[in-house]
Structure formats: C-alpha cells, structure tokens
Amino acid sequence: MTRQQLSDQIKAKRSFLCIGLDPDPAKLPAHLGRDAEGVYRFCSQILEATHHLCVAYKPNLAFFEAFGPAGIEALARLRAQMPHGVLTIADAKRGDIGNTSAMYARAFYDTMGFDAITLSPYMGKDSISPFLGMEGKWAVILALTSNPGADDFETQKLAGGEALYERVLRTSATWGTPDDTMYVVGATRAEMLGSVRAIVPHHFLLVPGVGAQGGSLADVARHGMNAQCGLLVNASRSIIYASAGPDFAHAARAEAERMQAEMEQLLVGHGIV
Amino acid sequence: MTRQQLSDQIKAKRSFLCIGLDPDPAKLPAHLGRDAEGVYRFCSQILEATHHLCVAYKPNLAFFEAFGPAGIEALARLRAQMPHGVLTIADAKRGDIGNTSAMYARAFYDTMGFDAITLSPYMGKDSISPFLGMEGKWAVILALTSNPGADDFETQKLAGGEALYERVLRTSATWGTPDDTMYVVGATRAEMLGSVRAIVPHHFLLVPGVGAQGGSLADVARHGMNAQCGLLVNASRSIIYASAGPDFAHAARAEAERMQAEMEQLLVGHGIV
Numbered sequence: 001m002t003r004q005q006l007s008d009q010i011k012a013k014r015s016f017l018c019i020g021l022d023p024d025p026a027k028l029p030a031h032l033g034r035d036a037e038g039v040y041r042f043c044s045q046i047l048e049a050t051h052h053l054c055v056a057y058k059p060n061l062a063f064f065e066a067f068g069p070a071g072i073e074a075l076a077r078l079r080a081q082m083p084h085g086v087l088t089i090a091d092a093k094r095g096d097i098g099n100t101s102a103m104y105a106r107a108f109y110d111t112m113g114f115d116a117i118t119l120s121p122y123m124g125k126d127s128i129s130p131f132l133g134m135e136g137k138w139a140v141i142l143a144l145t146s147n148p149g150a151d152d153f154e155t156q157k158l159a160g161g162e163a164l165y166e167r168v169l170r171t172s173a174t175w176g177t178p179d180d181t182m183y184v185v186g187a188t189r190a191e192m193l194g195s196v197r198a199i200v201p202h203h204f205l206l207v208p209g210v211g212a213q214g215g216s217l218a219d220v221a222r223h224g225m226n227a228q229c230g231l232l233v234n235a236s237r238s239i240i241y242a243s244a245g246p247d248f249a250h251a252a253r254a255e256a257e258r259m260q261a262e263m264e265q266l267l268v269g270h271g272i273v
Numbered sequence: 274m275t276r277q278q279l280s281d282q283i284k285a286k287r288s289f290l291c292i293g294l295d296p297d298p299a300k301l302p303a304h305l306g307r308d309a310e311g312v313y314r315f316c317s318q319i320l321e322a323t324h325h326l327c328v329a330y331k332p333n334l335a336f337f338e339a340f341g342p343a344g345i346e347a348l349a350r351l352r353a354q355m356p357h358g359v360l361t362i363a364d365a366k367r368g369d370i371g372n373t374s375a376m377y378a379r380a381f382y383d384t385m386g387f388d389a390i391t392l393s394p395y396m397g398k399d400s401i402s403p404f405l406g407m408e409g410k411w412a413v414i415l416a417l418t419s420n421p422g423a424d425d426f427e428t429q430k431l432a433g434g435e436a437l438y439e440r441v442l443r444t445s446a447t448w449g450t451p452d453d454t455m456y457v458v459g460a461t462r463a464e465m466l467g468s469v470r471a472i473v474p475h476h477f478l479l480v481p482g483v484g485a486q487g488g489s490l491a492d493v494a495r496h497g498m499n500a501q502c503g504l505l506v507n508a509s510r511s512i513i514y515a516s517a518g519p520d521f522a523h524a525a526r527a528e529a530e531r532m533q534a535e536m537e538q539l540l541v542g543h544g545i546v
Binding site: 070100103124 | 418
C-alpha cells in the first residue's frame with residue numbers, strides 16, 4: 001500500500017487507527033481454547049468486527065511464534081483474511097546484517113505478504129536497506145518507544161547534544177524516503193513528538209502507547225499530526241481485551257468505534273477531512 | 274547449558290567454535306532441493322559432520338522464516354537433532370516491550386528449546402529482562418556488530434565520551450550476570466575487544482566475523498580471551514559453503530577441523546588446556 005493509498009484510506013474511513021493483535025493465550029476467552037487455533041479464532045473475529053474502523057492491523061510476531069510452526073500457520077491464515085485497503089504491519093522488530101535482513105524481507109514481504117515490518121535500527125544502514133525501495137512496502141523503524149527501557153539508550157544524549165532517537169531519525173531518514181519508511185514513536189512521550197516532527201515532517205509515525213499504556217490521543221494529534229495526517233495510532237490491549245467474555249468481538253468493535261469517533265473529530269479539527 | 278558446562282565443553286573439545294547455520298537456498302548444493310526440506314537436509318548433514326568439533330550451533334532464524342511454517346518446522350527438527358553438550362543459540366535478534374519479550378522467551382526457550390537467543394538492546398532493560406535469570410539460559414546481547422552499519426549508531430560517541438556499544442555493555446551488565454548474559458562483539462574490530470574486556474571481563478563473548486567476513490582468530494584470542502576462554506567464535510559461510518558440491522558436508526568438516534586445530538593451539542598458548 002502506497003503513502004497516497006494510505007492517506008486516502010484515512011480520509012475515507014475517517015480513522016487513523018491501527019489495531020495491534022497481541023493475542024496472549026492467558027487472556028483469551030476460555031471458550032476459544034488457548035492453543036494456536038484459539039488464537040486464530042480470536043483474531044479472526046476481531047478482524048471481522050473491526051476492519052471498517054481501522055486502516056492498519058499489526059500482529060505481534062512473538063504471540064504467534066510462541067506456538068511454533070502452528071502459530072506461524074495461524075498468522076498466515078489471518079494475513080490472508082485481512083481485507084484490501086488495510087495496511088498490514090508485521091510487528092517483528094527484526095534487523096540483522098545485510099544478507100540476513102534481505103532474507104527477513106523475503107520472509108515478511110514475499111512469503112507472508114505483509115506491507116510493512118517493524119525494525120530495530122541498532123545495527124545501522126545495511127540492516128535496514130533491504131526493506132527499502134519497493135513500492136508499497138514499508139520499513140517501520142523504532143525511534144522512541146513507549147516502554148520504560150526507552151530511557152536506557154534511546155533518550156541518552158550523544159556528543160553534540162541530540163538524543164540517540166533523534167540521531168536515528170536524522171540518519172535513517174537519508175536511507176529511504178517518506179514513501180518507504182515510517183517511525184515508531186511512543187504516545188507516552190507525546191511532548192517529544194514535536195522534536196520528532198521537526199526532523200521528519202513528512203514521514204508516517206506509528207504511535208503505540210495510547211490506551212492501555214496511558215497516552216492521550218489528543219496530545220498525539222496536537223504534537224504529531226501533519227497536513228496529510230501522517231499518523232497511525234496503535235491500540236492493542238484496550239481493544240482486543242475490551243471484554244474477556246464471549247462478547248469480546250462486540251466489545252472490541254465498541255472500543256474501536258469510540259477511538260474512530262475521537263479520531264474523526266481530530267481529523268476534522270485539523271482540516272484533513 | 275551453564276557457564277561451567279560450557280567452559281568444560283571448550284576444554285574437552287579443545288574448541289570454542291560456534292557454527293552458524295545460515296542456509297541460503299541459492300547456495301545449497303542443487304541435489305538437495307531448495308525448499309524447506311532441502312534446508313533441513315543440508316543443515317542436518319552439517320550437524321552430523323561437525324558436532325564433535327564445535328561447542329555451539331547458531332541457526333539464523335531469517336533463513337528458516339523465509340519458508341513460512343515449513344521453515345520453522347525444519348528448524349524444530351534440527352534443534353531436536355543437536356546433541357547434548359552443544360550450546361544452541363537462536364540467532365533471532367529479538368527485543369520488544371516486556372510482555373512481548375516474555376512471549377519471545379517462551380517461544381525460543383520453551384517451545385523451541387534453545388539455550389540462548391540473540392537480542393537487540395535498543396529498547397532497554399524491560400526488553401531484555403524476560404530472558405534473564407533462568408539457569409542455563411542465555412541472553413546474547415548485540416554490543417558491537419561486524420557489519421558496516423555498526424558505525425551508524427553503535428560506535429557513535431555519547432556525551433561523556435564513551436561509545437554507544439560501551440554504554441550498552443556497561444548498563445546491561447547490571448541487569449544480569451555472566452551466568453545468563455553474553456555479548457556479540459564482531460571480530461572485524463578485534464582491536465576494540467580490549468575495551469570490551471575492560472568493561473565485561475567475565476562474560477562470554479560471541480564473536481562473528483572470522484572467516485568470510487575477514488576477522489583473524491589470533492587477533493580475537495589476543496584481545497578477547499579471558500582465563501576461562503570466555504569466547505565463542507562463530508563461523509558460518511566459510512564452513513557451511515566450503516564446497517558447493519555433493520561433498521559439502523565433508524568440506525565443512527575439513528574447514529571446522531582446521532579452525533578447531535587453530536583454536537586448540539590458542540587454548541594451549543593461553544594455558545587453558
């Protein structure tokens with residue numbers, strides 16, 4: 001999916017919601033079973049209930065890999081079920097030397113058919129480049145994450161005064177373009193979105209941390225939205241675990257509707273729709 | 274496998290060789306086939322030919338994930354075939370927020386049964402902690418890698434003067450112990466192994482970059498060996514692709530023998546065996 005197509009979807013659905021699929025077996029409604037098939041059924045019903053409200057799905061690979069080959073099989077079936085018009089993001093946090101990253105690009109873009117993959121920047125340019133330069137495919141690079149550990153290295157100051165995450169943005173923005181690169185920037189540090197936008201004004205930002213992790217959607221929009229929106233705000237647990245009972249899909253839809261309505265107001269307020 | 278058991282294996286086999294399994298389908302001998310089954314057959318014969326010469330195997334997940342569920346199935350069969358007395362390292366470069374890293378720990382330690390997994394430190398402590406504190410299990414944290422991109426961020430200087438990889442070592446060494454943490458330090462920068470040893474004198478270092486990438490084993494031992502050896506030197510392509518013909522396993526054994534013999538001399542020279 002190209003940048004233009006994604007922007008068009010945001011306007012059509014009046015939503016910049018990304019739904020994260022992190023199906024923890026311990027949290028699945030008991031009637032579904034807690035094996036790979038249960039995970040498949042759970043996510044499949046979430047997809048069915050929410051696909052008109054979001055512009056992206058982001059399955060988290062760990063929760064599928066935990067089941068071995070059966071988990072990857074379940075993920076492949078879910079990927080096949082994701083409708084056209086939704087950006088599919090493999091939340092895999094990969095990154096390795098060039099020849100290995102090329103193999104990961106094959107695994108996620110070709111074998112699994114995802115549009116996008118999250119990547120760790122630690123190993124530098126040759127670990128990211130194999131994911132760039134293909135129309136409609138996206139490298140989603142970790143910049144500033146929403147977890148407590150972000151302060152261990154990401155926000156540390158480099159000689160010269162900028163933080164590591166700022167250097168990651170500034171350097172990696174020269175490897176690709178806003179048409180093949182996005183950045184992960186956590187909502188729990190919404191005030192830092194301003195400094196991010198100063199460095200990468202045109203890139204899409206994938207923003208986790210709204211919902212269960214406590215970030216505010218209005219703050220994210222105020223600091224991070226650009227003229228084409230330029231945001232994908234991810235919510236996982238607050239949507240997929242909105243109810244632990246048999247009505248989980250209905251509850252997920254209700255929570256996604258609530259977020260979509262709030263997003264629509266923000267898009268209107270910023271003159272985007 | 275505990276640190277003591279690993280040190281005992283090094284002395285018994287007079288080797289600190291780790292063999293990397295990066296089975297690129299384009300490089301497999303044609304008679305094996307180039308699907309997941311061909312990858313399995315290739316690696317299986319490498320295991321059979323070399324297991325008495327090395328103390329660790331390090332399959333690279335990308336080369337298995339590229340085949341989807343069938344690739345993970347092949348990896349599981351290979352893991353089951355790795356003998357006791359060899360450290361099994363999943364070269365996966367994972368790392369995510371705490372609850373997700375806990376799921377990756379389950380995937381690699383429990384479901385797949387690996388002893389160790391490589392991890393990217395970018396996201397900080399809560400991304401690494403779920404892999405620590407289990408006897409005989411190892412977090413192998415990227416510090417200074419052997420690829421060109423290492424200069425983009427890893428060797429950049431922080432305010433105060435130390436390089437990012439030095440900060441990663443110093444900080445993450447406080448999260449675990451030399452009994453559950455190892456570090457990846459590339460052989461192509463052997464002169465930097467001295468600064469690494471000054472920060473983490475007792476930790477095992479997993480050293481890629483000898484062989485196809487051009488690093489020297491003698492330099493690695495000079496700068497990186499400690500009193501218990503404390504090194505796992507990885508070779509992948511120079512061993513597994515030693516021949517592209519039907520004699521590939523024989524050629525792999527010959528190259529592993531050559532490296533083991535050189536390692537034995539270094540272990541004797543350092544008074545370890």
